[in-house]
Amino acid sequence: SSELTQDPAVSVALGQTVRITCQGDSLRYYYATWYQQKPGQAPVLVIYGKDNRPSGIPDRFSGSSSGNTASLTITGAQAEDEADYYCNSRDSRHNHPVFGGGTKLTVL
Amino acid sequence: EVQLVESGGVVVQPGGSLRLSCAASGFTFDEYAMHWVRQAPGKGLEWVSLITWDGGRTYFADSVKGRFTISRDNSKNSLYLQMNSLRPEDTAFYYCAKDVGASGTTHFDYWGQGTLVTVSS
Numbered sequence: 001s002s003e004l005t006q007d008p009a010v011s012v013a014l015g016q017t018v019r020i021t022c023q024g025d026s027l028r029y030y031y032a033t034w035y036q037q038k039p040g041q042a043p044v045l046v047i048y049g050k051d052n053r054p055s056g057i058p059d060r061f062s063g064s065s066s067g068n069t070a071s072l073t074i075t076g077a078q079a080e081d082e083a084d085y086y087c088n089s090r091d092s093r094h095n096h097p098v099f100g101g102g103t104k105l106t107v108l
Numbered sequence: 109e110v111q112l113v114e115s116g117g118v119v120v121q122p123g124g125s126l127r128l129s130c131a132a133s134g135f136t137f138d139e140y141a142m143h144w145v146r147q148a149p150g151k152g153l154e155w156v157s158l159i160t161w162d163g164g165r166t167y168f169a170d171s172v173k174g175r176f177t178i179s180r181d182n183s184k185n186s187l188y189l190q191m192n193s194l195r196p197e198d199t200a201f202y203y204c205a206k207d208v209g210a211s212g213t214t215h216f217d218y219w220g221q222g223t224l225v226t227v228s229s
Contacts, residue, residue: 096158
């Protein structure tokens with residue numbers, strides 16, 4: 001079982017704001033990294049560090065953290081944002097990466 | 109343009125062995141740590157292994173420790189995953205991923221398209 005917990009599914013109305021969360025003890029010490037994966041495609045890095053976006057990632061994606069919970073917020077969700085979203089961080093025992101179980105985002 | 113191309117995925121019997129390769133281009137390969145991440149069909153991502161920029165340190169998930177070995181050949185811009193004692197639960201798409209740093213972080217900024225390993229009799 002994953003040390004990082006994500007809600008299996010979240011939905012959002014087109015143009016509205018949605019928050020996807022990731023919980024785990026290691027998040028008290030390390031930032032979460034967020035990846036987007038669309039069907040049949042490889043994951044894409046969307047947020048890393050405190051709130052950093054790689055080039056090409058729209059600024060409607062943002063990251064935040066509080067206590068043992070990290071959040072990925074999409075402000076004004078678009079149809080193309082429908083995807084699976086995974087968080088990762090460091091495993092608290094072994095200090096290597098560990099992924100959350102993923103959240104399937106549906107844009108209505 | 110950064111490219112990561114995995115190869116080597118096939119159908120293999122339980123207990124068998126397999127070596128995956130990842131050919132890298134478009135960046136200075138020997139400056140970055142590299143990872144293998146797998147995804148069983150219809151399931152989530154699972155980190156498998158990390159190798160530092162010089163191959164000096166390697167790390168493995170508990171699920172594969174003692175069975176898998178990671179290596180790299182910086183002269184060939186290539187990453188490898190040697191998989192032994194394969195089990196049906198190792199069936200997955202295997203992705204190689206580039207780290208943003210030399211010693212290993214949780215930020216993987218480029219991914220290959222994956223290669224499918226099926227462990228079945």
